[in-house]
Amino acid sequence: MRHYDLVVLGMGSGNMLLTDEFAHLRTAVVEPDRFGGTCLNRGCIPSKMFVVTADAVEGVRAAARLGVHASVERVDWRAIRDRVFHRIDPLHDSALDYRRENGVDVYTEEGRFVAPKVLQAGTERISADTFVVAVGSRPVVPDIPGLDTVPYHTSDTIMRIDEVPASMVVIGGGFIAAEFSHVFGAFGTDITIVQRGPRLLMAEDEQVSARFTELVSQRHRVLLEAAVTCVERHADGVAVTVTCPDGEHVVRAATLLVCVGRRPNTDRLDAAAGGLDLDEHGHIATDNTYRTSVPGVWALGDVVNHFQLKHMANAESRLVQHNLLHPQDLRTLANTVAPHAVFTSPQIASVGLTEQEARRRGIEYLVSTRPYAEAAYGWALEDTTSFVKVLANPVDRTVLGAHIIGPQASTLIQPLIQAMTLGLTVDQVARDVLYIHPALTEVVEQALLAL
Template structure:
């Protein structure tokens, strides 16, 4: 058995743990796949590179409202794809070489626990004073009759296809469906989205979800309150049998994307042998300091938290690094303001409570909704559908939540995230800060002033 000071399982966010502060430790990195994990190789980064291209296409097609009459030639899918992965794919080998040159032993087999703080990696057993589990998550494959007999894609594979399909059926109505629906529609595919619930993006504020569903339905065929009952081959494509408000029907498409959620990779670790407790959803149970039920074993990222957000995992990496270096000064990570964004068209960003959550929990709240169209830059954009929505506590005047749907939503929400995190009074944020005129941030200012 090989003994280490530190063993890190998973080189997505886990790869960020190594640095000068831990360079004195005998360390090992375990990763059977490409370094960078989901975010770099099959998630956030390549999908956003595709989204940027799709945004350019849609902006050109919609420029007529500004008096610009533009056309878009057929998108060169292979050139787009190769630009993305031509930058990403070479990073794995350079990352492995860098880690080895910095003194970290790198193992490229999968790991599983055989005892507390002992893992089997290929033919080797590794023990460690500290183990950090950061093995991520993977797409859920639903139990749909016939699914195992037809070709289909998940978010892991859809971005690497060789040819742009003429038609795509998407099973699922969450953020992955919203982003890839935008991308493939922009690139020329006819998109059908099948959602078993009454709106798309049901996790968003109801007003945002309803607006996005309305806008997406203008671009795609959207089937709501619709269940998939079976799938089968149909020529070179698929036939999806569904049951919804219009009864039973068959949706045919050249390609199919399944995106109904993600699951933590704990089932591949034999966590029971490692003595690790799981929560009811199969994530490794941790406290606010990312400690597990086994002293000396830490967990972070999708395998442990429910956010499925890289920026949350990055914060956890910084926390765990501190706690490894300073065991007498253990810090915790709060969950007060964990923002997220959906990089679809239009963009969506959110932090804190939705209005329906506030109502459901009986929390007193004030609400302000301000349209982009009522701000000068909204005029310039000729925007008629975007808005900022803010919820505040009427007693102490602090922010409870913020939700934006529209251009640059993920950027516009940042001052509200900071105000919420720092506990700033909404009146101070509205009146004591100068917002550049006529920048789009005036929409945020006006929404705050309305409270």
Template sequence: MRHYDLVVLGAGSGNMLLTEEFGHLRTAVVEPDRFGGTCLNRGCIPSKMFVIAADAAEDAREAERLGVHMSVAPVDWKAIRDRVFSRIDPLHASAVDYRRKNGVDVYTEEAHFVAPKVIQVADERITADTFAVAVGSRPVVPDIPGLDTVAYHTSDTIMRIDDLPPSMIVIGGGFIAAEFGHVFSAFGTHMTVVQRGPRLLMTEDEQVSARFTELASRRHRVLLDAEVTSVEPCGDGVAATVVSPRGEQVVEAAMLLVCAGRRPNTDRLRAAVGGLELDEHGHIAADDAYRTSVPGVWALGDAVNHFQLKHMANAETRLVRHNILHPEDVRTLTNRVAPHAVFTHPQIAGVGLTEQDARRHKVDYRASVRDYADTAYGWALEDTTSFVKVLADPAERTILGAHIIGPQAATLIQPLIQAMTMGLTTDQVARDVLYIHPALTEAVEQALLAL
């Protein structure tokens, strides 16, 4: 068996772990797919590059409200796709080459544990003093009768298709479905979204979720409280049987996209064989320092947390790097403020408690909602549907949660994230800070002043 000081399993956020500070150690990276992980190759980065193109198309269509009359010619799908992946695809080979040139062994076969701190990679067994498990996650493929008889896509494959389909069925109503629903609808594909719940984006604040469901339903067909019970081939496409309170119907489309969530890759790693304790969802159990149940084995990213957010994985990578290098000074990730954004149309961002969370957990709160339309910049946008919502503790006067739906939501929420992280009161953030006029940040200011 070959022995290392440190072995990193997974080259998404895991690849970021190895800085020059590890240069004196014998190290290896195991990655059976592409360096950069989901974010670079199949997730955050390519999808947002598609979203930018989709935003451009939608902005042109909506410009009439400003007195600007434009039309959108059929989009050049191949040009859009190739712009994305001509930037992304060469990075894998250069990353592998960089690691090997700098003394890191790279294994490109899939690995699995055969015992605690012992992995099998192809025909070789490897041990290490320290392991960092960052094997990520993959799309869930539900057990739908007939799914194995049709060609379908997940978020792993949909961005690389050769031709833009005239119609598409999307199974799921979460953030991945919302983003791809926006992209393909903007490009001219007739979309049908099948959502099991009563609204889209059910984990968002219910007011945001309801508003987005209303707006999405204007753009494409949305079937709520509905479930696909079977699928079958239909000509060159697919036919899905959908059951809802309104009865059973058959929906046909040229393409099927499955957006049913994601699952950690710990089963492929055989993490339990490696002695790693797992939770009921298959995530590795770890403490606030990201130590697992096996001494010397650390975990980070989608393999350990439920957020599925690259910025969380980045923070975890920095923490685990420090803790491996400085075992005498182990730090913990005490910041539990985990913001997120959905890059759909309109954009959505959230952090902290939702109103339904506060009610469920009997948390005393006050809420303030301010429309973009109440600000000068909202007037300039002719915006009638966007808003900022802030929840605060009436006794401590600190921010419990913030939720925004509308243009630039992911940027507008940042001062509220910082206020929550630093424990600032609503009074401090509302009255002790100057907000530029006329800018959309005035919607944030006005929501805080109302509190």
């Protein structure tokens, strides 16, 4: 059995750990897939490169409202796809070579714990003084009758297909469904979304969720409170049987996309054999310094937290890196605020409490909602559906939550994230800061001033 000072499992955010400060240690990494993890290869980065292209297509088609009459001649899917992956794919080999050239042993077969701090990686058995587990998550494949008999895609595979399908059934109504419906809808695919809940993006503030559902329903067929009862092959692709409040429907499409959530990869790791405590969802349980139940084993990222956000995994990676290097000065995450964005159309961004969560928990709040249309730049955009919503504590006047639906939402929300993180009051953020006129940020200022 080979023994190491440090073994890192998973080369997504786990790859960020290994700076020059660890060069004196005998180190190994275990990555059976591609360096860069989900974000680089199958998630955030490639999907946003497709989203930017879809936004460009939609921008052309929407320009008529501004008096610009233009059309999209054609969408060259293969050129778009190849631009994305010809840039991304070489990064795996260069990252792998870099680790090996710098004295790190790289195991490219799946690793499974056979005992606490003992790992089987292919034919090799390895142990270490310290393990960091960052093996991420993967798409959930639901138990739908017939699904195993038909071709289908998840977010892992849909971006590498050869042609834009004429039609697509999307099972799921969360952020992955929202983003890919936007991409393929913009490129000409006839989209049907099957959502088991009463609205799309149910985790968002209910006002945002309702507005998004309304807008998407104008572009795509949306089946709400719907359950998929079976899937079958069809001459032109798949036939999906759906039970809705108004009865049963059979939806036929060329392609089926399944995006109903993600699950941590702890089962593939055999975390239980490694002595690692898991929560009820299969995530590794850690303390607030990211130590697990086994001394010397740390964990971070999707395998630990429920956010499934790369910026959270990156923050955790930096924290674990510090704690490994400074065991007498252990830190915890200073920021427990977890913002997110959905890069769909329209864009959505959120941080903190939703209004329905505040009501459910009995939390007192003030709320202000401001339409883009009441800001000068909103006029320029001819925007009639977007808004900024801010919740504040009525006693200390700090920001409890913020929710934006509309162009540039992921950028507009940043000053509100900073206000929450730094404990600033709405009065400070509204009155003590100058907002550029006539930038779109004025709609944030107006929402704060209303509070």
